[in-house]
Amino acid sequence: xxxxxxxxxxxxxxxxxxxxxxxxxxxxxxxxxxxxxxxxxxxxxxxxxxxxxxxxxxxxxxxxxxxxxxxxxxxxxxxxxxxxxxxxxxxxxxxxxxxxxxxxxxxxxxxxxxxxxxxxxxxxxxxxxxxxxxxxxxxxxxxxxxxxxxxxxxxxxxxxxxxxxxxxxxxxxxxxxxxxxxxxxxxxxxxxxxxxxxxxxxxxxxxxxxxxxxxxxxxxxxxxxxxxxxxxxxxxxxxxxxxxxxxxxxxxxxxxxxxxxxxxxxxxxxxxxxxxxxxxxxxxxxxxxx
Amino acid sequence: xxxxxxxxxxxxxxxxxxxxxxxxxxxxxxxxxxxxxxxxxxxxxxxxxxxxxxxxxxxxxxxxxxxxxxxxxxxxxxxxxxxxxxxxxxxxxxxxxxxxxxxxxxxxxxxxxxxxxxxxxxxxxxxxxxxxxxxxxxxxxxxxxxxxxxxxxxxxxxxxxxxx
Numbered sequence: 001x002x003x004x005x006x007x008x009x010x011x012x013x014x015x016x017x018x019x020x021x022x023x024x025x026x027x028x029x030x031x032x033x034x035x036x037x038x039x040x041x042x043x044x045x046x047x048x049x050x051x052x053x054x055x056x057x058x059x060x061x062x063x064x065x066x067x068x069x070x071x072x073x074x075x076x077x078x079x080x081x082x083x084x085x086x087x088x089x090x091x092x093x094x095x096x097x098x099x100x101x102x103x104x105x106x107x108x109x110x111x112x113x114x115x116x117x118x119x120x121x122x123x124x125x126x127x128x129x130x131x132x133x134x135x136x137x138x139x140x141x142x143x144x145x146x147x148x149x150x151x152x153x154x155x156x157x158x159x160x161x162x163x164x165x166x167x168x169x170x171x172x173x174x175x176x177x178x179x180x181x182x183x184x185x186x187x188x189x190x191x192x193x194x195x196x197x198x199x200x201x202x203x204x205x206x207x208x209x210x211x212x213x214x215x216x217x218x219x220x221x222x223x224x225x226x227x228x229x230x231x232x233x234x235x236x237x238x239x240x241x242x243x244x245x246x247x248x249x250x251x252x253x254x255x256x257x258x259x260x261x262x263x264x265x266x267x268x269x270x271x272x273x274x275x276x277x278x279x280x281x282x283x284x285x286x287x288x289x290x
Numbered sequence: 291x292x293x294x295x296x297x298x299x300x301x302x303x304x305x306x307x308x309x310x311x312x313x314x315x316x317x318x319x320x321x322x323x324x325x326x327x328x329x330x331x332x333x334x335x336x337x338x339x340x341x342x343x344x345x346x347x348x349x350x351x352x353x354x355x356x357x358x359x360x361x362x363x364x365x366x367x368x369x370x371x372x373x374x375x376x377x378x379x380x381x382x383x384x385x386x387x388x389x390x391x392x393x394x395x396x397x398x399x400x401x402x403x404x405x406x407x408x409x410x411x412x413x414x415x416x417x418x419x420x421x422x423x424x425x426x427x428x429x430x431x432x433x434x435x436x437x438x439x440x441x442x443x444x445x446x447x448x449x450x451x452x453x454x
Contacts, residue, residue, distance in 0.1 A: 054417050057369045061380040079369055082431040082451040099452045114401035127400030137365045139448050168397045170323050
């Protein structure tokens, strides 16, 4: 039986991707194999020789017998890349090139999700990017469908599906209306990866302030602050109270405690008092009868 | 398109810094993804990638995996270091000399933590056994490369070739 025929039969038995053979000076081998697949290299001639497979990601050297096949079992050559095959027999050199291609089945996802914390109600505020890898940590470059799912504790879910291009896919999601820890899941085939996105209340939707006399002072207090989705604005958020009286102005920054801000300021008849937090301005109060 | 850059500028930058011997051609960026790629960022990534080729050449030739960490990280560094270890065991060394690069940046992840490029690279590979050259090969391959930022530079995290 001719070597090429023996090689083809071997390929059929091993289900290796041998449809296209490369030949060079008595070497016969597939132009490409999948990562981790077996490899059979048919070597013509007779006598001893040394076989080299060389690439940046893997290198092999074997003593071989010409006239037979050099066989590399499954799992031996697993790093995707472009390789050079060299057969050295004395001063005679035969060469050829072949590829190890990434396996098609996703095994692991590298999932980059940002940010880890953001306010509710931000359009396209959350991004996710995925790279797909096979079992040997090779980048899977075959187009693959990736689903992204963002779900919050209240049960609302956003889903997007994106296809990979050269191993990468991405999506953008809106942050939801409710504060809490959302699960952001990327899935390709049977593989998934999860990140937690903490959604926090946004800016206050409005500020309502009341004033009461307290001796020589005015006691100012806001109603509990909420964002436009009804989430309580977190304690520590600064509310700025400003009292303008004639040409004088007094400003006090107060952190929210238990959802409200309280402060006492001098009681000047006719003073104009306002409250603000970030870009949100509350109601104004004119103190006294003027 | 999220990015526009003159070829000449980047090409001269790249050629002048990292791969003096190699011809470098930068293809127009055709990005997928919402993030705008600033010219400075693209230039820095390509400069660091080309420098990685030089480091690869030296590390493989001198069988010094300790050099790889300067330009490679993660999986790419691990795989290349394993190759160096294997070369030492087998008494081999290899010399990679890049001759020409044709580079296109194809993905800039939305959070800015990775850049993917494709490089059709022509290079010479010399294989030595016991210090004696046994084969030279001029070859062309198409590399998928993913770079990630570190404190001061972009490093190669994925470095994967196939026939170009």
